[in-house]
Structure formats: C-alpha cells, structure tokens
Amino acid sequence: MSDERTLDLLESKIEELRQLxxxxxxxxxxxxxxxxxxxxxxxxxxxxxxxxxxRVRIARNPKRPYSLDYIGAVFSDFYExxxxxxxxxxxxxxxxxxxxxxxxVMIVAQQKGRSTEENQERFFGMPRPQGYRKAIRAMRLAERxxxxxxxxxxxxxxxxxxxxEEKNIGGAIAESLSTMAxxxxxxxxxxxxxxxxxxxxxxxxxxxxxxxxxxxxxVITPEGAAAILWKDKERVPDAAAAxxxxxPHLLELGLIDRVIDEPLGGAHKDFPSTANxxxxxxxxxxDELQQLSVEDLVGARYARYRNAGRVRQAxxxxxxxxxxxxxxxxx
Amino acid sequence: xxxxxxxxxxxxxxxxxxxxxxWMKCKSCGELVFKRRVRENNNICPSCGDYFFLTAAExxxxxxxxxxxxxxxxxxxxxxxxxxxDRKAYTERLAEARKNTxxxxxxxxxxxxxxxxxVIIAVMDFRFVGGSMGSVVGEQIxxxxxxxxxDQCPFVxxxxxxxxxxxxxxxxxLQMAKTAxxxxxxxxERLPFISVMxxxxxxxxxxxxxxxxxxxxxxxxxxxGFAGRRVIRDTIAEELPPHFQTDAFALEHGLIDRVVGREGLxxxxxxxxxxxxxxx
Numbered sequence: 059m060s061d062e063r064t065l066d067l068l069e070s071k072i073e074e075l076r077q078l079x080x081x082x083x084x085x086x087x088x089x090x091x092x093x094x095x096x097x098x099x100x101x102x103x104x105x106x107x108x109x110x111x112x113r114v115r116i117a118r119n120p121k122r123p124y125s126l127d128y129i130g131a132v133f134s135d136f137y138e139x140x141x142x143x144x145x146x147x148x149x150x151x152x153x154x155x156x157x158x159x160x161x162x163v164m165i166v167a168q169q170k171g172r173s174t175e176e177n178q179e180r181f182f183g184m185p186r187p188q189g190y191r192k193a194i195r196a197m198r199l200a201e202r203x204x205x206x207x208x209x210x211x212x213x214x215x216x217x218x219x220x221x222x223e224e225k226n227i228g229g230a231i232a233e234s235l236s237t238m239a240x241x242x243x244x245x246x247x248x249x250x251x252x253x254x255x256x257x258x259x260x261x262x263x264x265x266x267x268x269x270x271x272x273x274x275x276x277v278i279t280p281e282g283a284a285a286i287l288w289k290d291k292e293r294v295p296d297a298a299a300a301x302x303x304x305x306p307h308l309l310e311l312g313l314i315d316r317v318i319d320e321p322l323g324g325a326h327k328d329f330p331s332t333a334n335x336x337x338x339x340x341x342x343x344x345d346e347l348q349q350l351s352v353e354d355l356v357g358a359r360y361a362r363y364r365n366a367g368r369v370r371q372a373x374x375x376x377x378x379x380x381x382x383x384x385x386x387x388x389x
Numbered sequence: 390x391x392x393x394x395x396x397x398x399x400x401x402x403x404x405x406x407x408x409x410x411x412w413m414k415c416k417s418c419g420e421l422v423f424k425r426r427v428r429e430n431n432n433i434c435p436s437c438g439d440y441f442f443l444t445a446a447e448x449x450x451x452x453x454x455x456x457x458x459x460x461x462x463x464x465x466x467x468x469x470x471x472x473x474x475d476r477k478a479y480t481e482r483l484a485e486a487r488k489n490t491x492x493x494x495x496x497x498x499x500x501x502x503x504x505x506x507x508v509i510i511a512v513m514d515f516r517f518v519g520g521s522m523g524s525v526v527g528e529q530i531x532x533x534x535x536x537x538x539x540d541q542c543p544f545v546x547x548x549x550x551x552x553x554x555x556x557x558x559x560x561x562x563l564q565m566a567k568t569a570x571x572x573x574x575x576x577x578e579r580l581p582f583i584s585v586m587x588x589x590x591x592x593x594x595x596x597x598x599x600x601x602x603x604x605x606x607x608x609x610x611x612x613x614g615f616a617g618r619r620v621i622r623d624t625i626a627e628e629l630p631p632h633f634q635t636d637a638f639a640l641e642h643g644l645i646d647r648v649v650g651r652e653g654l655x656x657x658x659x660x661x662x663x664x665x666x667x668x669x
Contacts, residue, residue, distance in 0.1 A: 254617070277553050287475035370465065370467075372466045
C-alpha cells in the first residue's frame with residue numbers, strides 16, 4: 059500500500075525531528091505538533107476508506123502480531139506441547155496449555171515466521187498433516203481434562219505439496235473438523251490475521267468465532283479466485299471485494315460472532331491495546347460458554363453448523379422460464 | 390500427452406452431441422463407438438475401457454436393484470448469498486448448469502436397495518459447476534445422512550467434485566464443517582458410511598465428508614487429493630511424480646481402502662454392506 063508507506067515515512071521524519079529537538083536548544087515542538095496532527099488526519103482518512111484488498115494486505119502485513127505475540131500478551135504460563143506422536147512436530151501449528159485470566163485452557167494456533175529462517179522453520183504458517191494431527195491430539199487431551207480450547211487462526215492455507223498429499227492432508231483436515239464438531243468442551247476461535255480456506259477452518263469449528271477488525275477469512279485467496287474465476291491476475295482487488303472476506307462483511311452476513319476493534323493502522327500500531335481487547339472478549343465469551351451444560355454446548359454447536367449455508371425453495375417447474383438463462387434466476 | 394494416458398476418465402460434453410446421433414467418439418482411443426453400447430456398458434468405452442462421466446441419475450440407477458430408486462433430493466436451490474459475479478453472474482452459471490443437466494444443483498439423493506440392503510445414496514455430478522459443494526450440496530448431504538438415520542440404514546456417498554463452490558465464499562467453506570458434523574451424528578448411531586471417490590475428488594470435498602467414510606473406495610481412474618498440481622506449482626513449484634493424486638497414489642499412501650472398477654462397484658458395495666450392517 060503506497061499510502062501506508064507515505065505514512066510510515068512521515069512517522070520516521072517526526073521521529074528524526076524529535077531526536078534533533080532533544081539534542082540541543084532547537085525548539086521544534088511547534089513543527090512536530092503540526093506534523094503529528096497532519097499524520098493523524100492522513101491516517102484516519104486512509105483507514106476510513108480501506109478497500110477489501112487493502113485489508114487483505116494489512117492482514118498479511120509482516121509487522122502484524124502473530125499467534126506467539128498474543129499467546130505471550132493475552133495468556134500466561136504457556137506450556138507448549140510438541141508432536142503428533144506419528145510423524146513429526148509441525149512448527150506452523152502450535153499447541154499447548156496456558157492460563158486465560160487464571161483459567162487453564164488449551165491453545166491451538168497457527169504461527170507464521172518473520173525472518174527467512176523463521177519461515178523456513180514454520181513453512182510461512184502453512185500446517186502440514188502432522189500439524190493438524192497434533193491439533194487433534196491436543197483437543198482430545200483438552201476434552202479429557204475439561205480445558206476449553208482457544209484457537210488462533212493465521213494461515214495462508216494448509217501446506218500444499220507432495221509430502222502433504224502423501225500424508226493425507228485432506229484426511230487430516232477432515233478428521234480435525236469432525237473432532238471439533240463433537241468436542242465436549244467449549245471452543246472459541248479467533249482469526250487474528252489470514253484465514254486461508256480449509257487449512258484455517260480445520261482449527262475453526264467453534265462455539266464462538268471472533269475476528270480482529272483487519273483479519274480476513276476466505277474460501278480461496280483473492281489471487282486464486284482471480285486466476286480461476288476471472289482468468290486475469292489484474293482482477294485480484296475485484297476478487298477480494300466479491301468474496302466478502304473482511305471481518306465487517308462476514309459479521310454482516312452472520313458468519314462470525316464478533317469483530318474486535320484494532321487501533322487505526324492495524325493491530326501492530328498499538329499491540330497492548332489490541333491484546334487487551336482480545337483478552338476481555340475471550341474472557342467474557344468463555345464466561346458465557348462455561349455456564350452451559352456439555353449437552354447444550356455441543357447441541358448448540360451442532361445447530362450452528364447444521365444451519366450454515368443459504369438455500370431457498372426451488373421454483374415450481376412452470377415458474378421458471380427455461381429459454382433465457384439470464385432471466386431464469388430473478389424471481 | 391503422457392499425462393492423459395494415466396487418466397481413465399474422458400470428459401465428454403454430452404449436451405453437444407445431438408441426441409439423434411447413434412455414435413460417439415471416444416476421446417481416449419478415438420474410436421467411433423455405438424452410443425447405446427456405451428450407455429449399456431456403464432459409460433465405459435467398449436473399445437478401450439476408458440470411463441466416460443456418469444450422470445448422477447445414471448450412477449444411482451447403475452447401483453440400485455432393478456435400476457430403481459426413490460429420488461428424495463430436496464427441492465432447494467442456491468440463494469446466491471454474496472450476489473457473486475465474476476466474468477459471469479453466478480445466477481447465470483447456475484441457470485446454464487440447470488439447463489444443461491436438468492438438475493437443481495450438483496447432487497442427487499436416492500433411497501434405494503443394493504442387493505436388498507436398504508441404503509441412502511448421495512451422488513455428486515461433475516457436470517454441474519464442477520460438482521462443487523456450496524450451500525445446496527452441503528444441505529443435501531446432511532439431508533441424506535439424516536434420511537439414513539431415520540431409516541436406520543447405511544449411507545453411501547459417490548463423490549465427484551473439484552471442491553468448494555467458490556461463488557458462495559465462506560458459505561461454501563462452512564459446508565465442510567457442516568457435513569463433517571452431520572457425519573458425526575451418523576457415527577454415533579453406529580450406521581455405516583461408505584465413501585466412494587471418483588474422478589475427481591479434491592479440495593474441500595476430499596478434505597471433509599469424502600475422507601470421513603468408515604470405508605473409502607476409489608473408482609478406477611479416480612483423481613484424489615487436496616491441493617491440485619496448479620496450486621502446488623504456483624505456491625511452492627515442487628516436482629511431482631507422474632502418478633501424483635491418482636488412484637494408485639492414494640492406495641499406496643493409505644488414503645483409501647481399495648480401488649474398484651466401475652463394473653464391479655455395485656457388487657463391492659453389496660459385500661461391504663453385508664459385513665457392516667449390524668443384523669438384529
């Protein structure tokens with residue numbers, strides 16, 4: 059986003075002035091104040107009018123807080139659990155116990171890397187079958203000991219490739235969906251960045267689905283949709299808009315429960331306030347869920363997913379003009 | 390052209406063949422074959438043995454005792470929840486698919502018998518927007534599972550799908566969770582679920598309901614996998630073996646129980662049901 063870069067540039071200029079200001083007797087405070095107010099105006103303007111594609115880019119911004127940042131700031135005493143007990147320990151998907159407001163919970167979270175080395179280790183946050191199998195293991199463990207599950211979603215998607223297919227990535231995702239659908243403890247999922255298709259949903263079957271304001275959640279990337287449906291790479295912004303993948307859109311469509319506000323410019327601009335907002339929301343949602351009996355909890359979750367989708371009655375055979383397909387759909 | 394030789398199915402656009410022509414050309418061996426013989430032969434080319442797509446209705450009939458089944462497909466259509474339009478409006482794509490297939494969406498649900506075993510079968514049809522799973526397909530699969538629970542009989546899914554219906558966005562993605570949840574209810578009832586993967590079973594369908602069968606059978610020539618060659622090429626540019634995501638690959642890596650030829654599928658299902666149906 060070029061405008062975003064302009065703002066960053068302005069920000070660093072102000073910082074320079076501030077350093078000069080403190081160096082010797084030069085009084086630049088008037089200048090600084092002017093620039094700061096200008097910066098605030100520009101930022102408000104920019105973020106009030108974000109396109110959906112711009113939001114995708116914020117969701118993917120490498121400065122954005124990742125799962126481990128939230129795990130450190132929102133929870134305490136994180137105790138990581140490693141390995142699926144079959145083929146390895148996926149570093150793109152973390153599991154472990156932690157405390158939320160004193161209460162023990164199980165965390166299942168996708169983790170991206172920032173540096174090249176980190177991303178080599180974490181496969182850019184794209185879990186492989188062993189990651190989903192570790193998640194299933196952790197969730198079963200949580201169920202046995204009555205720990206609520208909190209999942210943090212931030213992935214471009216499941217890792218595509220030969221090894222993944224050989225180890226049945228599709229089967230692992232399916233197994234995770236089916237495990238979560240019937241799990242006997244509360245599940246809260248939060249999309250903190252990128253919600254990439256089946257690889258995201260695989261840890262996102264939940265009693266409550268929350269999204270950070272600038273997170274996205276989609277059946278396919280805008281790039282993928284542009285290539286497949288538009289056959290035109292230039293149409294990525296149109297694809298992003300058509301997919302309705304932003305948190306405000308998904309809230310309006312009734313597909314998520316809550317949007318957690320971010321500071322202007324994104325969660326990384328004021329991480330402590332974002333983390334606090336997330337903690338408050340998780341605590342209050344968990345309070346509600348923990349009042350339900352297991353039967354009511356799992357029953358409500360079933361109903362939630364059983365009713366997912368939008369269909370309508372088919373028109374009676376006579377009602378539908380068969381000749382012109384372009385007219386046959388509008389009733 | 391070597392990749393085409395591995396492929397057992399041949400895509401034919403049945404609609405483009407005028408109905409009065411008696412012959413069709415097999416795209417695999419090039420032979421002109423008598424249409425009626427192809428139909429009578431389960432849409433298998435009598436000359437080279439390659440498979441043509443079966444329509445959902447043909448498939449249901451081919452598996453049913455006396456080729457008779459009760460169509461219990463719900464009369465529902467997509468609501469186009471996003472008002473989606475790419476190069477073409479989604480509603481227009483749907484109308485065309487309806488016109489070309491005579492179906493309301495990419496799936497049929499039948500109540501039928503296989504060698505006297507009562508069974509509910511859901512059959513996906515690749516001709517309808519690539520057999521993709523949107524709100525309607527997800528709903529029909531749940532409806533089929535609920536019918537099996539109410540009849541206390543097994544459920545069979547014949548999958549043929551490219552994956553999620555992209556034009557319904559997140560509504561489609563959620564069908565993976567929806568069908569997986571319904572499948573859980575069936576398991577709690579201890580009713581068998583046999584999943585048959587045909588060409589192709591991929592993406593969100595392979596990563597949900599199709600992979601959750603108690604027994605998973607692949608029809609000979611099936612393509613089975615989550616992310617296709619194109620996605621892998623665009624994402625990580627990895628070298629892939631020639632038999633990648635074929636029926637043989639799926640069997641070798643333990644994704645499925647066995648591979649069965651189309652002509653043997655009905656007998657195979659009958660003997661499986663004989664093992665799994667708990668007699669009272």
